[in-house]
Amino acid sequence: MTGICPPPRGRFAVVGSGTGTTASRLLDAVDDGTIPADVAVVVGNNSRSGILTRARDRGVRTFHLSGKTHPEPDMLDAAMLDALDAAGTDLVVLAGYMKLLGPRVLERFKGAVLNTHPALLPAYGGVGMYGDRVHAAVLADGATRTGATVHQVTAVYDEGPIVAQREVEIRPDDDVEQLRARVQAAEKSLLVDVVAAWFTDAAPPASGVAGDQASGLMRESLRRDRTASPPSARA
Numbered sequence: 001m002t003g004i005c006p007p008p009r010g011r012f013a014v015v016g017s018g019t020g021t022t023a024s025r026l027l028d029a030v031d032d033g034t035i036p037a038d039v040a041v042v043v044g045n046n047s048r049s050g051i052l053t054r055a056r057d058r059g060v061r062t063f064h065l066s067g068k069t070h071p072e073p074d075m076l077d078a079a080m081l082d083a084l085d086a087a088g089t090d091l092v093v094l095a096g097y098m099k100l101l102g103p104r105v106l107e108r109f110k111g112a113v114l115n116t117h118p119a120l121l122p123a124y125g126g127v128g129m130y131g132d133r134v135h136a137a138v139l140a141d142g143a144t145r146t147g148a149t150v151h152q153v154t155a156v157y158d159e160g161p162i163v164a165q166r167e168v169e170i171r172p173d174d175d176v177e178q179l180r181a182r183v184q185a186a187e188k189s190l191l192v193d194v195v196a197a198w199f200t201d202a203a204p205p206a207s208g209v210a211g212d213q214a215s216g217l218m219r220e221s222l223r224r225d226r227t228a229s230p231p232s233a234r235a
Ligand SMILES: Nc1nc2c(c(=O)[nH]1)N[C@@H](CN(C=O)c1ccc(C(=O)N[C@@H](CCC(=O)O)C(=O)O)cc1)CN2
Pocket: 094, 097, 098, 099, 100, 101, 102, 115, 116, 117, 118, 126, 127, 128, 129, 130, 152, 153, 154, 155, 156, 157, 158, 159, 160
């Protein structure tokens, strides 16, 4: 017996508002070993949403935090920070979260908050650009390109540095549902690749769009994050 203990596994939180299919994909990737880290907590802002149910069904700690539980945005921000810290979170992943993440959380987890967006930012981002609204706008504009983006989260919706992107085909007869399904599949695979790389120092995901640039950004942001963000207080 060498007595040498392996380093503790990283821990990431998932924050969302919707059905939770992205969160489920991340949990699957933890279970199959693709992501060498653990889900510390799942936070949802809709008590009836699938994301909390799916997490509870898999034995993951959950918190329902919303404008209903905490009407004051400042209090909601503080409660979110407490929940993330209590769970020993190292990385925060927004997966279909529909509200603005507050300044306390952004400061505490500076450089360690990621969001997945269903378009190729900076196109089709910002206030009002979420869910099917994004795909409807892409189709209405006759855009020839769309895809998935994973970016660092900053104070303004969707303006943080892009970490990785993956392009998705738009077919001539696509409707919103068909395009959503194709983009969501790309979002899930890209997000799993990014989170896995975050915890393994692996090469960033092969990206269909600006791959080298995104990869460089990711390597740089990963390097910076590891030196900048304080170690999490283990729960
Ligand atoms: N501080 C940040 N918080 C969040 C970011 C971010 O970049 N910085 N990204 C969003 C996720 N997102 C797109 O990826 C996004 C989500 C929601 C909206 C939006 O317009 N929301 C509406 C309210 C919608 C509702 O109540 O259902 C609004 O704020 O008026 C835009 C972009 C997550 N948080």
